[in-house]
Amino acid sequence: MAKAGRYTIPLADVERIDAAELFSISGEQRKAVRAARPRLMLMALIFAFGYSVLMVRSISLTIFDHQSVSVKSRVVAAIRVPRAKLTDRNGGLLASSIETYSAYITRANIRNAERLANQLSAIKGLASEEILRARLEGKKGRARIGHRLTPAIRDAIFSLGLPGMKFVPELTRYYPRGQFAAHVLGWVNADGKGPAGAERAFEEKLLDKNTKTLALSLDTRVQFALESELQTAMEEFRPEAALGIITNIKTGEVLAMAGRPTFSPNAPGKASPRERRNRAATDRYELGSVFKPLTLAMGFDQGLIEPDELFDVVRPLVVSTKQINDMHRSRHKMSVREILVKSSNKGAALIALKVGGKKQRQYLADFGLLDAAKIELKESARPYMSTRQWRAVKTATIGYGHGITVTPLAFVQAMGAVANGGHLVPLTLLARPPGYRPEGRDVISPKAAKTVVGIMREVVTRGTGKNANVEGYDVAGKTGSAEKLDPKTGRYAKDRNISSFVAIFPAYNPQYLVFILLDEPKGDVHTSGWETAGWNAAPVAGRVISRIGPVLLPLAKRTNLMASNVEKNP
Amino acid sequence: MIRAFYVLASVVTALLALALYVAKTEAQSAQQRIARMENGIISELSQISQLENELAYLERPERLEALSRVHLQLRPLSPEQDMTFAQLSGQHLGSNGAVLAGKARP
Known part of the structure; x- marks a missing residue:
């Protein structure tokens, strides 16, 4: 018997059967096929679409999209370090970003x-056992x-072979010299931003991918x-604070530029705001007698003295109603030279009154x-004056450095003009190429400037600045001992001084300026109990x-x- | 004729697909090598950065000064020591290294 589906056909009849007729469908079968055809078409389309x-x-993965099958580069520590290095002018590294790690362990492990905790605390650089246990x-x-x-x-942690350990790479800003130049550099906070110092001043440049190093x-x-x-x-005179600035x-x-107290930019959170503050830029002082060279400069420039x-x-x-006194009463009239050499407040006030408000x-x-110092530091503060009205008493007191509070940076910039032949140039924290001469402005005549510097030299050779004299360097300078204003009483406190000294050298052709300020220095046996600048700031x-x-x-x-x-000058 | 054309076209297509596959595979291998090299560069740069920081740490001025004092008995240069050869002749050194004028002895 031959079988054709579920139909059984006797073999004797197979030869007589027409295959077309055998496999043709009709009637109910045809109706069923017709009914199923749309469904079959739909299924075919679905499969065709899927395939x-x-x-x-497949073609896309093979030909176009290759990244998913290639080895990806490390993400966080990319080829380009995000923050440029900071160096000194000679290339010495001051700050850079290094790869560090955060280590985590799954508690379930x-x-x-x-x-x-005991195992880990033995590794140098990790926290104590108590902290780790917690x-x-x-x-x-x-x-x-x-x-x-x-x-x-x-x-060291990895070598312990602990299950569930995970190390997350990260970039950390590191200052290899610790506290060195801390106030100039500033620091970088957890958000990767610089809140102070050069890190803040040059944020954009440091984050520029084209900047590798900033000098x-x-x-x-x-x-x-x-x-x-x-x-x-700080150890010798025990002041509340000290600062210094040296400029070209x-x-x-x-x-x-430095200050004390100071801090480590590697751990800024451990320092107080008092320690982190760059006093040279942020603090304003009534500087006192160091202002007198400026008063003389005004008088000479005007041709009045x-x-x-x-x-x-x-x-x-x-x-x-204000009586102006000198520390040491004079029994004779003083020349302009003597006014500066002996640091006479009366003399300076008289010169200032002659110049006029x-x-x-x-x-x-x-x-x-009358403005913040022109330097890149964002924290450079504006000056402060007690009253906007410019009366005679104000003119007189400003003449000897009271009645106006300025930052040390602003004062250094101004004195730099006197030292630079009367030409004021802005201060900068960026290294400049040799021979660089910045744009500035003329404030006083070169002759007036030279006269003032010459008299400042006499301050050092025979006046209050003798302790600043250094053989061979022709130091010119001026001391300043200003009583601090007590904010509680509104009066000047005789036992609380701001001692400062501004030095220019060499006097015959000034190149460098040094400014030292001590906030409330103490006298001792070596200073014969004196707290004035001639005994502390000047020798420093x-x-x-x-x-x-x-x-x-x-x-x-x-x-x-x-x-x-x-x-x-032949 | 048509059939021959179809056969030829199929063979050519298959050959093209194979060539494309080979080229793509080689390109992927090259990319993998580049990525490995980039990782290597990152690693080297990281190590260089570590070494630079270590060098800067070791070159701290206070450290060098302390080492100079202990091992070399050197002191910071004083202004009195800065002079010409002409000035040096006929001079004598004091106990602190400063030059004494004339024929004075330490």
């Missing part, structure tokens, strides 16, 4: 938290073992000398003292110049400067 999608995706306790989630871990610490104007050798002497001054007069570059012109400082001087205000504006400045002089102005260079000065 088409698979085919297209911890069998004995106490034992694990972090490891619990059943759920992940415990952080540490963050900002160096590769060495990571390797600051600082000179490590000069910065170190300044920091060392400020530290010694011609270019405005800040070669050194001569170096040997006499002023009556014997009689009492009362301006409005209107002119004085204009000069202060030209010296940049002298020691700084002794250390930086051979570095910045070796003999050969000094000889050249002397020769060029002789050529200009």
Whole structure:
């Protein structure tokens, strides 16, 4: 029997059967096929669509999309480090971003938290056993073992072979020299932003992918000398605070800037705001007698005074209702020279009154003292004056450095103009190329400037600044001992001084300026109990110049400067 | 004729697909090598950065000064020591390294 589906056909009849007829359908079968055809078409279309999608995706993966099958580069520590390095002017590294790690462990993998804490605490650089135990306790989630871990610490943890460990790479801003130049550099917070210092001032440049290194104007050798002497001054004179600034007069570059107390930018959170504050930029002071050279400069520039012109400082001087006194009463009239050398408040007030309030205000504006110092630091503060009205008493008191509070940076910028032949240049924290001469403005005549510097030299050779004299460097300077205003009483406190000293060297051809300020220094047996600048700020400045002089102005260079000065002034 | 054409077209298509596959595979291999090299560069740069920081740490001025004092008995240069050879002749050194004028002895 032959079988055809469920139909059985006798073999004898197979030859007589027509295949077409055999497999033809009719009647009910035909109706059934017709009814099923649309459904079959639909199924065919669905499968065709599905296979088409698979085919297209296969082609896409094979030909176009290669990333999903290639080895991806490491994400976080990319080839380009996100924040550029900071160096000093000679390429010495001050700040850079390094790869560190955060280490985590899944708590479910911890069998004995106490034992694990004991194991981990033995690794140098991790927290103490108590802290680690507190972090490891619990059943759920992940415990952080540490963050900002160096590769060495990571390797030490890894070698313990702990299950459930995870290391997350991250970039950390690191300052390899610790507290060195902390106030200039600033720091970077957890968001990766710089809230102060150069990190804030140059944020955009540092994050620019085209910037690999940013050279600051600082000179490590000069910065170190300044920091060392400020530290010694803190121990010697026990002030509340101390600061110093050293600049290149011609270019405005800040070669050194430091303050005490200080902090480590690697751990800014551990320092107080008092320690983190860059007083040179943020704090305003009534600087006192260091202002007097500016008053003389105004008088000379106006042609109102001569170096040997006499002023009556014997009689009492009362301006409005304010009596102006000298620390040491003079029994004879003083020349303009003597007014600066002996630091007479009366003499300076008289000169200021001769210049007049209107002119004085204009000069202060030209010296940049009515505005924040022109430097990249965002925290550079504006000056403060007690009253907007410019009466005679204000003119007189500003003449000897009271009645106006300015930041040390603003004052240094102004004095730099006097030292630079009357030409004011903005201060900068960026290293400039050799021969660079910034754009500035003329404030006083070169003759007036030279006269003032010459008299400042006499302050050091025979006046209150003798302790700042350094053989061979022709130091010119001025002391300043200003009583601090007690905010509670509104009166000046006799036992609380701001001692400062501004030095310019060499006087015959000024190149560098040094400014030292001590906030409430204490006298001792070595100072015969005196707290005035001649006994503290001046010798500190002298020691700084002794250390930086051979570095910045070796003999050969000094000889050249002397020769060029002789050529200009035969 | 038509059939021959279809056969030829199919063979050519298959050959093209194979060539494309080979080219793509080689390109992927090259990309993988590049990615491995990039990872290597990142690793090297990271190590260089670590070394630079370590060098800067070791070159801290206060550290170098302390080492100079202990091992080399050197002190910071003082202004009195800065002079010409002409000035040096006929001079004597004091106990602190400063030059004494004239024929004075330490």
